[in-house]
Amino acid sequence: MKILKLDESCISNPKSETLRLSNSIFRISDLRCRIRPISKSAALKRLLAVALVLLPLALFGQQGLDPSLLLEAPIDAWPTYHGDYSGRHYSSLNQINASNVKGLSLSWIWRGNFTSGGAIVGGEGTDEFNGPGVVKAIPLMVNGVLYFSTPDNAFAVDARTGRTIWHYFWKTQGGIHIGNRGMGMYGNWLFFETPDNYLVSLDATTGKERWHKMIADVKQEYFSTPAPLVIRNHVIVGMGGDSLDVPGWLESRDPDTGEIQWTWNVTPRPGEPGSETWPDAYSMAHGGGMPWQPPTYDPDVNLLYVPTGNPNPVMAGQSRNGDNLYTASIVALNPDTGKMVWYFQASPHDTHDWDATQVPILFDAV
Known part of the structure; x- marks a missing residue:
């Protein structure tokens, strides 16, 4: 058996023809290229070198996320939207500091394809959004791979080279394409809205879709931008939208099946605590309070801290007299049951679209 090597001068020649050797077809740039035999030992060395490069890349996606990383300050990974559950967006890494930051130089540039061309395609719609491809997400970084999303798109990119590993494209039914905050991860599974x-x-390895589930009806002017938060076997999901007077809620989904585990309504229902802060059942049921900011979580007390948005109608309080709980509030929920433990309302009866959707940052006080 002869092992053949194409001369490097072939690569730069734009011509393209086909060469048949034995029963194999080789496509080369020009028949004038020289074909030189190489030894088996040299070929094995080249194959080994290629394997040493490709094997770690293949293993990156297969290892999945070690759930213990979610409980630690981000050093070797950025496994969730906030970096960790605290919401601090902080890493103690110090290799890059004030003295050497000026020496940083460009390593690679990634240019995204935001169309369905060459992508894994899913979706319930038939449309492709033709707006600009803007990345507003905070990428996850797990096992050397960056995972991030834009409206209707999800990507896996090699953090070392900028090479796109896979691209998933969602064919949309519409909605407001204002941005997407990012993804959540559970083991080797990714989640985005x-x-x-x-x-x-x-x-996460292949980019192939496992399932998709409806959160809310786009015909009611809901649109979803949050990065899901994963707590044990709960995928915490919120949404946005105040173009119409519609209710807001937070829900927990099963990461295996996507089925709803629990739902917490931002505005109470008649007879529930907080209902006395609304004039009637109609205003409660249409009161908004969208939880569009990814929440934070304290594993020591097992509490999920949810910031909520403005009440509806937005900037018009005449039809909703009262404090309008639990809009414009920080609410502490049990992530296993969705039951509220406590709340703090920052802006009672908000008529200025102030919200309370700032990140609830957790820290140890002294």
Whole structure:
């Protein structure tokens, strides 16, 4: 058996023809290229070198996320939207500091394809949004791979080279394509939300869709931008939208099946605590308070801290007299049951679209 090597001068020649050797077809740039035999030992060395490069890349996506990383300050990974559960967006890494930051130089540039061309395609719609491809997400970084999303798109990119590993494209039913905050991860499964209000789960290794589930109806002017938060076997999902007077809620989904585990309504229902802060059942049921900011979590006390948005009608309080709980509030929930433990309302009867959707940052006080 002869092992053949094409001369490097072939690569730069734009011509393209086909060469048949034995029963194999080789496509080369020009028949004038020289073909030189190489030894088996040299070929094995080259194959080994290629394997040493490709094997770690293949293993990155297969290892999945070690759940213990979610409980630690981000050093070797950025496994969730906030970096960790605290919301601090802080890492103690110090290799880059004030004295050497000026020496940083460009390593690579990633240019995204935001169309369905060459992508893994899913979705309930038939449309492709033709707006600009703007990345507003905070990428996850797990096992050397960056995972991030934009409206209708999800990507896996090699953090070392900028090479796109896979691209998933969602065909949309519509919705407001204002941006997407990012993804959540559970083991080797990824989760992101779409502008037409679906939660989509992908295989992190291949980018293939596992399932998708509707969060809310796009016809009611909901749109979904949050990065899902994963707490044990709960995928915490919120949404946005105040173009119409519609209710807001937070829900927990099963990461395996996507089925709803619990739902917490931002505005109470008649007879529930807080209902006395609304004039009637109609205003409660249409009161908004969208939880569009990814929440934070304290594992020591097992509490999920949810910031909520403005009440509806937005900037018009005449039809909703009262404090309008639990809009414009920080609410502490049990993530296993969705039951509220306590709340603090920052802006009672908000008529200025102030919200309370700032990140609830957790820290140890002295």
